[in-house]
Amino acid sequence: MGLQQGKTAPDFELKDQDGEKFHLASELKKGPVVLFFYPADFTPGCTAEACSFRDSYEQFTDAGAIVAGISTDSANSHRKFASKYRLPFTLLSDTGGAVARKFAVGRRLMGLLPGRETFVIDRNGMVRLNFNSMGPKGHVRTALQIVRELKGD
Template identity: 60%
Template sequence: MSLSIGDTAPHFILNDQDGNKFDSKDHIGKKPLVLFFYPKDYTPGCTKEACSFRDSYEEFTDRGAEVIGISADSEASHRKFASSYKLPFILLADTQNKVRRLFRVEKALFNLLPGRETYVIDKEGKVSMVFNSMGASQHISKALKALKALKK
């Protein structure tokens, strides 16, 4: 079962596509975070989702949010993936699936694939939205709607 709305987002540290350490404590309290967990770089659904976040990236930044993609792929794979599709946001390498477990992102499709789940974390570090769907298309609109609600 995923984290629930109102839960405190767990603290985590991972490397990004450039080998830099990303510490969630450095971001929480400063701006909302949109964390999208996806199965794998370069697969059709994941590419569609990442490119949709890219195409809407300005809407996220206009709402003051930082977009972060997380999968078990390596830093090198993320670097190539980000470069190939001109992704303007951070991709984190969760090669041991530690953060995926912290957020309780469950496997999908008969327990064969890593799940696809998006979280919106508010400035105070609380989960304000959880969306779980293997379909890549709705994650962006759900996250934008949740960010808009934070501004009220």
Template identity: 55%
Template sequence: MGLQVGDKIPNFSAKDNDGNDFESASIIGKKPVVFYFYPKDNTPGCTAQACSFRDKYEDFKDLGAEVIGISSDSIASHEKFIQRYKLPFILLSDSDKKIRNLFGVKPNLFGLLPGRVTYVVDKNGIIQLVFDSLVATNHIPRALEIIKKLV
């Protein structure tokens, strides 16, 4: 059983797309955050999802929220993905799947694909939405709707 609505986000650390250390404690408790787990950089669904978050990023920022993408891709892969699609938000490398396991994100499609799950967290670090859908672009309006209710 993974993290659910009402649970507090646990502390975790990872390398970001620039190779810097990211600590969840640096953002949790300070502002609302959208953490979205996705299968793989540069695949059609994941690119559509990332670009949809990119296109709505200013809406999230205007509401005081941050967007952070997480996949098992390498730092180098994330950097190329960000540059290619001009993504304005952080991507975290979870190559050992520790964060995915910490959140309890399950694989999809008979275990063939890493799961695609979005978590919306309020400024106190409490999960307000867990949205699990293979349809990549459905995540963005749902996340934005919850963030709007939080502010």
């Protein structure tokens, strides 16, 4: 079970699929951030989840949110994944899993598989949602609901 609602999100910096730095504190200055941790590029469930975020991406950006996916895959793998499925958002490479540990994202299947959790972080760095489900469905709908509520704040 990951970092809980009401806690301050830990700051981090990771490289994206293009080798650019993504610094959470800098991104929060622009608006709320949706981080979805997922097990691996190109797997059926992760592809479904990423494509679901892709299909709702405009709704997130219209509400002022930044969307980023995080897995332990390399930047090169992320670049291929984003290209193949036309993913418009940032994919971050957490190769050692340090950021997932900071967010207390659990592992599944006796510790063999990285967890699937989605966090919505408001502009103040507060976790407003932690959605923990190995199923890829529900992450987008639940995160979008919270982002829209934040827009009304």
